[in-house]
Amino acid sequence: MLDSKEVFDVKEKYIPAPEVEKVAMELIAKYHPHLAEAKIAYVFKKDSWSKNGKWILGSAHKCSEKEKLLHGYDFIITINRDSWMLFTEDKREAVVDHELCHCGKSEDGKYILVPHDIEDFAAVIRRHGLYKDDVRQFSMAIRQVSLFDTKPELRVIGGSE
Ligand SMILES: [Zn+2]
Known part of the structure; x- marks a missing residue:
């Protein structure tokens, strides 16, 4: 108690x-x-x-x-x-x-x-590109936002713990 x-x-x-x-x-x-x-x-x-x-x-x-x-x-x-x-x-x-x-x-x-879609380092992606499926999918989502969305400045961090 x-x-x-x-x-x-x-x-x-x-x-x-x-x-x-x-x-x-x-x-x-x-x-x-x-x-x-x-x-x-x-x-x-x-x-x-x-x-x-x-x-x-x-x-x-x-x-x-x-x-x-x-x-x-x-x-x-x-x-x-x-x-x-x-x-x-x-x-x-x-x-x-x-x-x-x-x-x-x-x-x-x-x-x-549900865990995050992606767990990686920007430095690794800069050095090695879109080297795995989840990174590629995330990159596509970001490109779609850049093309069609009016809120590209949004950045969210968070934890599930
Ligand atoms: Zn989270």
Whole structure:
């Protein structure tokens, strides 16, 4: 059982994020229909949140069977409140969309955590080009954005841990 100090610390660090939920509901209806029935908790992390010198904009957590028994949620999406406050509406949407992309559903109907499409280094791609399928596919997506989209400046980083 948590003592009162631990409870206090948790309250200080995380707060409910209804405005994130509002953005997420629209994105789920548009792009993530498999999450229509999912129970997702949305919280802000209040202190500055970074890893290896980069801001963490958000994270997605798939709740275990035990956690689900205790609180009923399938996923918890945590958003960095400092960056949220600075971001435009478009960037906020991109961050929430990114975290929702981590929330998947397997063919047998179980919720799963989906890893990023690509894990690589810009330096390796600069030196060796589009050397594997996922890098090639990502490059195609970037080229499509450059040609057709009006929001090429959007950059999102995030973690699934
Ligand atoms: Zn991510």
